[in-house]
Amino acid sequence: MIRVLLTDDDALVRAGLALMLGGSPTITIVGEASNGREAVDAVAAGGIDVVLMDIRMPVLDGMAATEAIMATPDPPRIIILTTFDADEYVVRALAAGATGFLLKDTSPAEIVDAIGRVAAGEPMLSPTITAQLIRQVAESAPDRRSEAAAARINRLTEREREVAMAVGRGASNAEIASSLHLSLATVKAHISHIFTKLDATNRVQVAIAMHDAGLL
Known part of the structure; x- marks a missing residue:
């Protein structure tokens, strides 16, 4: 099972992702975080393979949280999942160490596939992001x-x-x-x-x- 942490400041988004991913036989949701600081703390506690990370959040944004997590020993894979598709965010996310970058309108099946690929060590960028x-x-x-x-x-x-x-x-x-x-x-x-x-x-x-x- 791939252990996933959901990180988003919108409780409804987290609930939707949990519902969507909960039906996958290969994924288990092990925690939720409402900001980047909570995500960093959750990763420090261990037991996480992949983090789904929003960008714009209070306390600590997704970019800073990604950098902090990637600086830890044996960090989990991070997929930036956001509504913002501006080039600057993509470049910053990759520079920060993110393994994947998907838009929130990505289909559930594609998100599940991306989590599996990223967990296996394969970088994941949607064709739209690659084109950008x-x-x-x-x-x-x-x-x-x-x-x-x-x-x-x-x-x-x-x-x-x-x-x-x-x-x-x-x-x-x-x-x-x-x-x-x-x-x-x-x-x-x-x-x-x-x-x-x-x-x-x-x-x-x-x-x-x-x-x-x-x-x-």
Whole structure:
């Protein structure tokens, strides 16, 4: 069972999430927090695998709470779940150490899937969020699409390029395995090689590299 902490200053939102996630056979809600400080204290007490974290909260906001939690030994995974989709929040959340970023209008099934993927160590960004990050980088550095970017992509094998394209479109490992008729282990191996060859540390950086090379 994946042990989840719900963090939101709106009691109705927490109740809705608890009801929605409570039906999953792989998830158990182990606690709730109404602000970032309560979330940090709950994590310190142990027994939490994934934190669903709101951004705007009293006492301590979600960004500061994420930074505090990620500074602790063996921290849980954190998914930012918010109504705010501004680029600045996405970038700050990722910089703070969040593993996932989802909007509150994400479907229940997708939230459950995201919790499972994040708990397994797979970063989770919705395709909408990935597209926002790519747009932000493209707008702030319009000359990034260059021969250098193309050269980095040329380090990839044909199969690795196919996997990288799928990553850039926001596909999960399972979706990539299904579409390319590969085993999950093979997909994970390809992604590891892609990270190394593109000097990337996460899937968003892979997407940006593909965008810079004009392939997305």
